[in-house]
Amino acid sequence: MERYLPKMYKSITEIYKYIGEEKENEVIKEQYEIIDGISVDFGIMQKTRKAYVIKCEFTWDDIGTFAALSRFLSNYRGNNISGNVYLEGSENCSVFGDKKLIIGFGVKDLVVVDAGDVILVMDKSKDQEIKYLLNGLKDQKELEKFL
Incomplete structure (x- = not known):
């Protein structure tokens, strides 16, 4: 290196x-x-x-995706969570909380990430496509400060 x-x-x-x-x-x-x-x-x-x-x-896991990272989170009612999270009637979600409380009600197959000044909400099936989303955001000058 x-x-x-x-x-x-x-x-x-x-x-x-x-x-x-x-x-x-x-x-x-x-x-x-x-x-x-x-x-x-x-x-x-x-x-x-x-x-x-x-x-x-x-045991090896490439933690380059939210799906892989989710395997290291706590299991809560059939979901994977960290931080301040409360889920009701929700399934197969991965929620990465921080300081704010994240509440999920009746949602399924979502990734939710509280990154401070940005909150990401996406379908789990789009996990491999996040780089395309970020590339699109880079073209939006008014949103550049959030990257």
Whole structure:
């Protein structure tokens, strides 16, 4: 990483310094804005000639989608939730709450994310298409401040 993704390496090193400290979340948000959105596969593995594979057994989940991330949330009445959430008559939803209370009533197959100044509500089946939504938002200058 230091060789092929030096900016990412620097940002991750900076984050590491603040793990468990008072400014941890602030530093993570600050550094995350700097990091290029490239995976280790593309940024490092496809470039290096010095990679090794070690056989091992462990559970793996690529947390690159809301569906995958949902598997790590608490189960609540057949839904996956985190934060301040109350669901009634709802099923198969993934709700990522924050400070505000999110109430769902009679909804099904939704992803709801409270990201502070943005609330995302989407059908679970659109999970793989979120990047297209974000690309469309980038073209809307009046909404740029929310990205």
